[in-house]
Amino acid sequence: AIGHYTEAIRLDGSNHVYYSNRSAAYLKKGDARNALEDAEACLGLNPGFAKGYSRKGAALHALKRYNDSIAAFELGLSKFPNDPGLTKGLSEVTKEKDGPSMPDMMGGLFNPQMMARMAMDPKLRPFLNDPDLMAKVKMLQSNPNLLPTMLSDPKMMNFLSIMMGGQPPEEPDTAPAPDATSVPTPEQKQPEQKPMEEE
Known part of the structure; x- marks a missing residue:
């Protein structure tokens, strides 16, 4: 497709649609830099x-130039309000720039x-026998937005830590502290030293 549009541009370099289409072909191939050049040529x-702004925004998004991408989509929307391609592109780049929200992350986690994973993982399997925890897990599966209300539960925090690939929180060391009387300190040992002879 790139070769086809390149030939079309060679024959008619003033047709903006050819640059737009070649920009899309470059982006599909993974060549965001050339996609951006053609998008800018199209807009020039x-x-x-409208599609020229979509092409430019998409190419900048692929280059992870999020602010520039958002600016391109917003400029397009200022000229073409409610354009579906521009609206969708702006939504996608904004979401990626900001990162997934906690509910989105939890919704993906509780898939x-x-x-099946819990049944196979020896660290997670014991949680299956906890009816209270499993009831909360099912609630989160249906409504991840409930997560903040459950973070005060130590069992839930432990469970989430393991689910996200971490280690369960270490239990506090319960070994008894050495008896202060059983291990003499240097100060205690000092009186046991042989007294110096008087001159």
Whole structure:
């Protein structure tokens, strides 16, 4: 497709649609830099072409130039309000820039494969026998937004730590402290030393 559009541009370099289409072809191939160049060429030829802003925003998004991508989509939307391609592109780049929300992360964590994973993992298997915890897990599966209300439960925190690949919190050391009378300190030992002879 890239070769086809390149030939079309060679024959008619003033057609902005060719640059737009080649930009999309470059991006599909993973060549975001050339996709950006063609998107800018497209807009240079026709600043009133909505898809040109989508192409530019998408290329900048692929380059992880999030702020520039958002600016491109917003500029397009200022000219073409409610354009579905621009609206979708802006939503996607904003979401990726900000990162997934905690409910989104939890929704992905509590997927249908979770129970199978718990049954196979020796660290997670004991949680299956805790009806209170499993009831809360099922609530989170249906409504991840409930998570903040459950973070005060130590068992839930322990469970989430293991589910996300961490280690369970270490139990406090319960070994008894040495008896202060059984291990003499240097101060205690000092009187036992042989007294110096008087001159």
